[in-house]
Amino acid sequence: xxxxxxxxxxxxxxxxxxxxxxxxxxxxxxxxxxxxxxxxxxxxxxxxxxxxxxxxxxxxxxxxxxxxxxxxxxxxxxxxxxxxxxxxxxxxxxxxxxxxxxxxxxxxxxxxxxxxxxxxxxxxxxxxxxxxxxxxxxxxxxxxxxxxxxxxxxxxxxxxxxxxxxxxxxxxxxxxxxxxxxxxxxxxxxxxxxxxxxxxxxxxxxxxxxxxxxxxxxxxxxxxxxxxxxxxxxxxxxxxxxxxxxxxxxxxxxxxxxxxxxxxxxxxxxxxxxxxxxxxxxxxxxxxxxxxxxxxxxxxxxxxxxxxxxxxxxxxxxxxxxxxxxxxxxxxxxxxxxxxxxxxxxxxxxxxxxxxxxxxxxxxxxxxxxxxxxxxxxxxxxxxxxxxxxxxxxxxxxxxxxxxxxxxxxxxxxxxxxxxxxxxxxxxxxxxxxxxxxxxxxxxxxxxxxxxxxxxxxxxxxxxxxxxxxxxxxxxxxxxxxxxxxxxxxxxxxxxxxxxxxxxxxxxxxxxxxxxxxxxxxxxxxx
Amino acid sequence: xxxxxxxxxxxxxxxxxxxxxxxxxxxxxxxxxxxxxxxxxxxxxxxxxxxxxxxxxxxxxxxxxxxxxxxxxxxxxxxxxxxxxxxxxxxxxxxxxxxxxxxxxxxxxxxxxxxxxxxxxxxxxxxxxxxxxxxxxxxxxxxxxxxxxxxxxxxxxxxxxxxxxxxxxxxxxxxxxxxxxxxxx
Numbered sequence: 001x002x003x004x005x006x007x008x009x010x011x012x013x014x015x016x017x018x019x020x021x022x023x024x025x026x027x028x029x030x031x032x033x034x035x036x037x038x039x040x041x042x043x044x045x046x047x048x049x050x051x052x053x054x055x056x057x058x059x060x061x062x063x064x065x066x067x068x069x070x071x072x073x074x075x076x077x078x079x080x081x082x083x084x085x086x087x088x089x090x091x092x093x094x095x096x097x098x099x100x101x102x103x104x105x106x107x108x109x110x111x112x113x114x115x116x117x118x119x120x121x122x123x124x125x126x127x128x129x130x131x132x133x134x135x136x137x138x139x140x141x142x143x144x145x146x147x148x149x150x151x152x153x154x155x156x157x158x159x160x161x162x163x164x165x166x167x168x169x170x171x172x173x174x175x176x177x178x179x180x181x182x183x184x185x186x187x188x189x190x191x192x193x194x195x196x197x198x199x200x201x202x203x204x205x206x207x208x209x210x211x212x213x214x215x216x217x218x219x220x221x222x223x224x225x226x227x228x229x230x231x232x233x234x235x236x237x238x239x240x241x242x243x244x245x246x247x248x249x250x251x252x253x254x255x256x257x258x259x260x261x262x263x264x265x266x267x268x269x270x271x272x273x274x275x276x277x278x279x280x281x282x283x284x285x286x287x288x289x290x291x292x293x294x295x296x297x298x299x300x301x302x303x304x305x306x307x308x309x310x311x312x313x314x315x316x317x318x319x320x321x322x323x324x325x326x327x328x329x330x331x332x333x334x335x336x337x338x339x340x341x342x343x344x345x346x347x348x349x350x351x352x353x354x355x356x357x358x359x360x361x362x363x364x365x366x367x368x369x370x371x372x373x374x375x376x377x378x379x380x381x382x383x384x385x386x387x388x389x390x391x392x393x394x395x396x397x398x399x400x401x402x403x404x405x406x407x408x409x410x411x412x413x414x415x416x417x418x419x420x421x422x423x424x425x426x427x428x429x430x431x432x433x434x435x436x437x438x439x440x441x442x443x444x445x446x447x448x449x450x451x452x453x454x455x456x457x458x459x460x461x462x463x464x465x466x467x468x469x470x471x472x473x474x475x476x477x478x479x480x481x482x483x484x485x486x487x488x489x490x491x492x493x494x495x496x497x498x499x500x501x502x503x504x505x506x507x508x509x510x511x512x513x514x515x516x517x518x519x520x521x522x523x524x525x526x527x
Numbered sequence: 528x529x530x531x532x533x534x535x536x537x538x539x540x541x542x543x544x545x546x547x548x549x550x551x552x553x554x555x556x557x558x559x560x561x562x563x564x565x566x567x568x569x570x571x572x573x574x575x576x577x578x579x580x581x582x583x584x585x586x587x588x589x590x591x592x593x594x595x596x597x598x599x600x601x602x603x604x605x606x607x608x609x610x611x612x613x614x615x616x617x618x619x620x621x622x623x624x625x626x627x628x629x630x631x632x633x634x635x636x637x638x639x640x641x642x643x644x645x646x647x648x649x650x651x652x653x654x655x656x657x658x659x660x661x662x663x664x665x666x667x668x669x670x671x672x673x674x675x676x677x678x679x680x681x682x683x684x685x686x687x688x689x690x691x692x693x694x695x696x697x698x699x700x701x702x703x704x705x706x707x708x709x710x711x712x
Contacts, residue, residue, distance in 0.1 A: 098698040434700040441697065449572035452672045455653040456574045456582055462654075 007233075010253035012246045014382040015238040016417045018173050018337070020212060025296040025303040026176035030184060032307045033320055039081050039107045039311035041067060042094045045350040046142035047149050048074035055105065059086045063115040064287045067105050070137050076150050077140045079287045080107055081309035083114040095333050095350050099343030107311070118285035129155075129199045132282060139281035140288045140351075145242070145271030146338070148352040151278070154268065161202040162266035165251065166193050166275055168209040168216065169235065169242035172335035175355040177292040178272050180305040182209070182216035189272050190220075190227045192279030197229060200268060205230045207272075208247055212237040239337065240415040244269050246384050258411050273354075293349055295321045297358035299329065308349045314356055315345035323358060328366070332357040336364055337416040371424040379418035379428060385411045389418035389428050396435035401442060404435055412436075562613075563591045569609045573601040574652035575674030577626045582652060590614070600626035601673070632673040632688040634666045640685035647677035647686060 044050035051068035055061060061080040070077045084107045091101035118138060121127060137152040145167060166189070170178040182189060193205050209217050211234050220232055235241055235250050245256040248267055256262055262269055270278075273291065280286040289310055296303040301322025308317055314331065332339040333347075335355055349356075357364075379389035387408060395403040412432050419428040489495050566587035573583070578598040580586040590596055596610040597619045604621065611618035621628060636647070636656075643661040648654075655671045658664030666677075666686075678686045693699065 094695065096695045096698075097700070098693070098695055100693060100695050100698060102695055430700065437697075437699045441699065444697075445571070448669075448672075449570075451670070452572040452574065452653050453567070453583065455655070455670065456572065457584075459652065459654045460582075 008253075009233065009235055010250055011236075011238075012241075012249040012384050013386050014384045014417060015240065015246075016382050016420055017237070018239060018420060020237070021174050021296070022176050022179065022212065024174065024298075025294050025305060026179050028304045030180050030292055030305045030307055033309070033312065033317060035082055035109055035111065035113060036309075036312050036316045037109055038087070038313070039084075039109060039309065040092060040104045040313060040346070040348040041078050041081065041107065041311035042092075042348060042350055043068050043078055043103045043105060044094075045078055045148065045310065045352065046076045047147055048076065048153070050103070051075040051077055053089060053103075053105070055086050055089075057086050057088050060084075061086060061107065063113055064118075064289055065116055066138075066140075066287075070140075073156075074150060074153060076137065076142055076152075077287075078105075078310070079140055079289045081289045081311045082107070082109045083112050084109040093343060093347050095342070095347045095353055097340035104348070118281070118287065120285040121282045124195050124282050125198060129201065132195065132199050135282055136278060139277070139286070141274060141277045141281060142288075142351045143271055144273035144277060144291060144351065144354070146334070146352055146354065148350075151270065151274055154270070155196070155199050157200075157263055157268075159263055160266065161200050161263075161268055163204040163206050164193070164197055164200060164202050165247065165262075165267055165269040166205055166207045166230075166272055167242060167244070167247060167269050168207060168213075168272040169247060170213070171210060171237070171239045171242035172337050172355075173239070174296050174357055175294050175335045176296075177294045177305055177354045179213050179216050180294075181276060181292050182213070182272055183219050185276055186216075186219040186223050188279045189275045190223055190230055191283065192275035192277070193230055193270075194227060195278055195282050196270060196275060202268075203229055206233055206251060207231065208233045208235055208251060210235055210237045210241060239417065240384055240413065243384065243413050243415060245413070258408055288351060291349070291351065291353070293317065293353055294355040295358070296355065298360040298363045299324050299326060299358040308353075310350055311348045313346050313348055314342060317349065317356060318345065318358065326360060328361075330359065330364075330366070332359070332364075337420065338414060367427060368425040370426050373424055373426060376423060378421045378423065382417040382421050384415060384417065385413060387412055392435075393426060393428055393431050396431040399435075399438070401435070401439050404439065409435060409439070563587050565613060566590050566610065569602075569606055569613065570599060571602045571606060571672075573672040573674045575601060575672070575676060576652075577601070579625070595619070595622065597622045598625045600628050603628035631691045632675075633668050633671045633691055634673065634675075634677055635668075635687050635689050636664055636666055637685040637687065638663050638665060640683055642683055644682060646680040646682065650676045650680045652676060 043053060049072065051070045053067065054069050055067050061067070062083045063080055065080045066077040067080055068077050087106040087108045089103065089105050092104035093099060094102040094104065096102070118135065121135065124132060133152045133155055136155065137150070141151045142148040143151055143154070168178055168182050170176070193207070197203065197205055207220065207230055209220070209232070217232065217234055224230055224232055233251060240246055241250060244262060247269065248262055248265065249255055252265070254265055257264055277288050281288070290307050291310065292305050293308045294305050295317060300318065301324070303321070306317065318331070331342045331345060333342050333353055333356060334340060336357060339355065339357060373390055373393065375390060383389055392404060392407050392409055392412070395407060409432060414429050414433060416429050419426065422428060567584050570583040570587055576582065577600050578586045580589055586598070590610065596614060596616065597607050599606055600621060607621065608618050641663050643658065643663060645658065645660050647664060648656045648658055652674060653670060653672055655667045656664055656677060657667060673688065675688060678688060
């Protein structure tokens with residue numbers, strides 16, 4: 001098992017080499033975005049459930065103050081990005097391709113930017129893993145690479161690790177947020193990595209960087225001799241090398257099983273941005289209230305990377321960077337391969353927003369009309385998960401969900417390589433996402449139906465039981481009555497049956513007397 | 528003579544096989560009709576009774592005994608198709624006498640109008656309404672199957688059937704629905 005992590009590098013099947021366009025935004029140092037007047041903080045910014053809201057409109061908050069609590073596993077708090085007043089809490093548009101509203105906390109900034117921090121932890125080695133994980137949860141850290149999985153939950157596993165992998169690959173074109181962070185904050189990333197190693201009780205960390213980022217590699221080589229536990233691996237540039245499963249295959253030559261996790265092979269992966277956030281949270285007590293966002297594309301004057309507070313409206317970010325909208329301008333959150341077009345510019349930057357791309361029409365063509373599949377097979381050649389994209393596409397269109405599962409639809413990482421090479425301009429990933437959502441809906445409905453069936457049957461049983469109990473009660477009451485009577489009789493009380501007989505006899509006697517009287521009357525009148 | 532031997536041999540064989548079959552019938556007895564379970568698994572478990580039977584399982588039993596498969600409006604075309612596959616019959620359009628297929632709904636009690644009569648609680652087939660006599664009632668939304676059965680008994684008409692709106696987690700990637708896709712210059 002140990003032999004799999006040598007200096008040798010492997011490769012994964014497929015992959016593409018799209019134009020990188022990274023030099024557009026990686027030339028200048030990370031700048032800080034000036035404060036906005038209004039921040040809109042979505043309460044759910046990670047994959048998992050949102051925590052309960054613990055502030056109310058009108059409350060004064062400080063920068064770094066939690067706005068939601070994390071009570072259950074999978075919940076993460078969100079924090080105020082600056083000091084100010086809670087203006088309102090309610091539904092608003094969030095960074096999601098659906099454009100559907102979600103709960104936002106709107107904060108009017110007071111401009112003072114007063115900050116509250118957690119108690120800095122000086123010597124993290126004196127603290128247990130559980131304490132540090134609590135700190136990482138309290139700081140609201142979610143995986144900053146893209147999926148936004150709660151970091152604490154990922155660290156909170158009990159299986160032994162072969163190595164921790166720190167992902168600095170950043171393979172998607174245009175995006176340079178991790179690149180700039182690595183160049184400028186290599187030391188903090190290494191310290192964060194050491195903290196993560198301490199938490200997962202592992203001695204080895206592999207830092208992977210693509211060979212198109214020589215400056216980032218240089219800044220790490222300058223500091224890495226202080227950190228013997230961290231090994232640097234420079235991997236060849238290919239999209240999507242930064243995918244979790246793809247990177248593990250490159251570093252070890254082994255494949256993460258279908259529907260499995262890296263931990264099944266003894267690996268855990270964290271993004272460089274996450275390692276940086278962990279270092280800040282532990283050593284400085286800073287919560288995750290800002291991140292590096294790449295603003296790029298030919299329609300901004302000042303492309304580059306910016307420290308952006310979470311909750312900053314995209315419009316403010318673009319206004320600062322000299323955004324020139326052309327007719328039918330698209331604004332893409334994320335990169336050109338995996339990003340999505342924003343419904344409008346009021347949506348806020350969240351923990352997983354690594355890039356805002358404002359392309360010109362020449363730069364990134366708008367979606368073309370879909371043409372029929374010509375079965376060229378180019379998509380299958382580039383699929384990094386070795387799926388059959390055209391097969392999946394047909395099955396998705398035919399809504400053959402069993403077939404899709406057989407073709408391992410859920411191993412698709414939605415990297416978009418197939419759609420990129422498709423000569424017929426078929427939006428393949430869109431079909432897969434739709435099919436995945438439908439499969440999930442069916443599974444959810446099936447689970448709900450099962451619950452409903454159980455509840456229906458439980459109710460039927462309950463009604464039947466209650467009926468039996470009622471009958472039983474009536475029977476017992478009747479028996480008790482009879483018994484009480486018999487006992488009373490034994491003790492000399494008159495038999496109620498006798499009283500009845502007596503009453504009948506009395507009634508009969510009265511009737512007879514009446515009849516006699518009547519007969520007498522008739523006799524008298526006739527006489 | 529050979530005739531008698533033949534008769535005896537076959538009578539003996541018949542006896543042996545009869546015993547084996549008799550034993551198997553007792554030993555491998557099927558408790559409930561598996562086809563009913565299979566049909567029940569396909570039905571949406573709304574327990575709404577729109578099919579004319581008091582719940583999904585009774586309708587499943589009826590289908591197993593030869594009733595039509597197109598009487599379930601909550602299940603709609605998808606359920607009819609699956610039932611047709613299972614029963615080996617032709618899929619038919621939904622029988623409109625039993626209702627139309629519509630979006631999934633959930634019952635909501637207007638709580639300030641509720642008088643606490645418990646009639647809806649008794650009507651709910653899945654015990655998804657909470658409350659007691661002369662106390663306000665409320666629907667446990669995630670247990671509600673949207674069957675409609677509580678609406679009619681309510682003497683003050685304070686129950687609404689509200690369509691379930693998609694959330695970001697349940698969204699179906701229907702990109703046509705996004706109101707604004709591009710920024711106006």
